Amino acid sequence: MPSEGFTTADVPDQSGKCFIVTGANTGIGFEVASALAARRARVLLACRDEAKARAAMSRIRQKTSGAELAFLPLDLADLASVRRAAELAAKEPCVDVLINNAGVQGPTLKHTAQGFEQTFGVNHLGCFAFSALMLPKLMETPGSRIVITSSGQHKGAKIEWDDLSAQKSYRWLPRYGASKLANLLFVFELDRRLRAAGAPVTAVACHPGLAGTNLARGSRWGNIVMSLIGLLFATPAMGAWGALHAATGRVKPGGYYGPTGLSGLRGPSGEGVPSKDARNPQLAKRLWDVSVKMTRIDPDLPSVDGPS
Numbered sequence: 443m444p445s446e447g448f449t450t451a452d453v454p455d456q457s458g459k460c461f462i463v464t465g466a467n468t469g470i471g472f473e474v475a476s477a478l479a480a481r482r483a484r485v486l487l488a489c490r491d492e493a494k495a496r497a498a499m500s501r502i503r504q505k506t507s508g509a510e511l512a513f514l515p516l517d518l519a520d521l522a523s524v525r526r527a528a529e530l531a532a533k534e535p536c537v538d539v540l541i542n543n544a545g546v547q548g549p550t551l552k553h554t555a556q557g558f559e560q561t562f563g564v565n566h567l568g569c570f571a572f573s574a575l576m577l578p579k580l581m582e583t584p585g586s587r588i589v590i591t592s593s594g595q596h597k598g599a600k601i602e603w604d605d606l607s608a609q610k611s612y613r614w615l616p617r618y619g620a621s622k623l624a625n626l627l628f629v630f631e632l633d634r635r636l637r638a639a640g641a642p643v644t645a646v647a648c649h650p651g652l653a654g655t656n657l658a659r660g661s662r663w664g665n666i667v668m669s670l671i672g673l674l675f676a677t678p679a680m681g682a683w684g685a686l687h688a689a690t691g692r693v694k695p696g697g698y699y700g701p702t703g704l705s706g707l708r709g710p711s712g713e714g715v716p717s718k719d720a721r722n723p724q725l726a727k728r729l730w731d732v733s734v735k736m737t738r739i740d741p742d743l744p745s746v747d748g749p750s
């Protein structure tokens with residue numbers, strides 16, 4: 443493991459700041475929320491299940507007495523819920539950072555409330571919609587950030603443009619990889635547009651490396667594999683370092699941060715190397731336009747011609 447890099451110990455004091463963490467009731471999201479609360483941030487746990495969110499809040503308070511926490515109901519598989527969550531979050535005095543952490547994958551084809559293939563619908567479209575709807579609130583706070591979680595699985599992935607709803611075929615690992623490629627295409631396009639608009643918001647990407655989480659929940663063998671990964675590579679707490687770096691550390695606009703050891707699989711966070719496809723502005727523009735059409739939510743940011 444490298445001797446240098448960003449870990450939880452490097453998170454500065456966050457007094458007076460407000461963070462939204464999606465999927466904060468478990469895994470990496472929980473560790474991110476817990477670390478931020480320990481640094482005196484106000485943390486909104488954006489989750490589907492209120493009981494699980496409040497149980498997570500209780501666990502955080504056991505470690506950090508007086509932690510300032512709140513539950514934000516959010517189901518990324520339902521755009522109506524995404525809109526309601528953004529409306530509720532907008533009532534906060536300020537929102538400094540939105541950390542898009544929640545994600546799904548699974549061997550069974552499922553669909554969102556609006557009929558989208560669930561992996562693409564939750565991991566990308568839900569993230570796109572929530573980020574877009576939160577932009578006006580984030581614009582109120584100079585130096586605010588939008589953090590989007592990708593994965594090393596984006597490398598070699600391809601988006602099936604003519605079959606986004608998986609009507610022709612569904613293979614879950616390629617679909618997951620494609621959703622993580624979409625996350626990076628989105629964050630890099632968002633960065634270009636924010637800078638073109640002179641907006642006071644920074645878009646940053648991160649990845650957790652190979653961390654043992656419950657992302658494979660619902661699959662007995664998947665859970666066993668994730669447990670072994672946690673033992674051999676990285677725990678959820680270690681997997682949170684990239685997100686914490688992107689959210690609170692010194693970063694470049696449009697940067698990509700995550701583990702720097704063992705080919706990006708584990709270790710303290712530093713700058714990562716996205717794939718060539720992830721940096722393709724034509725693909726990013728295409729995804730942006732498709733996402734606006736599918737969600738009917740437009741971030742209303744100027745288009746940028748060519749790479750920046």
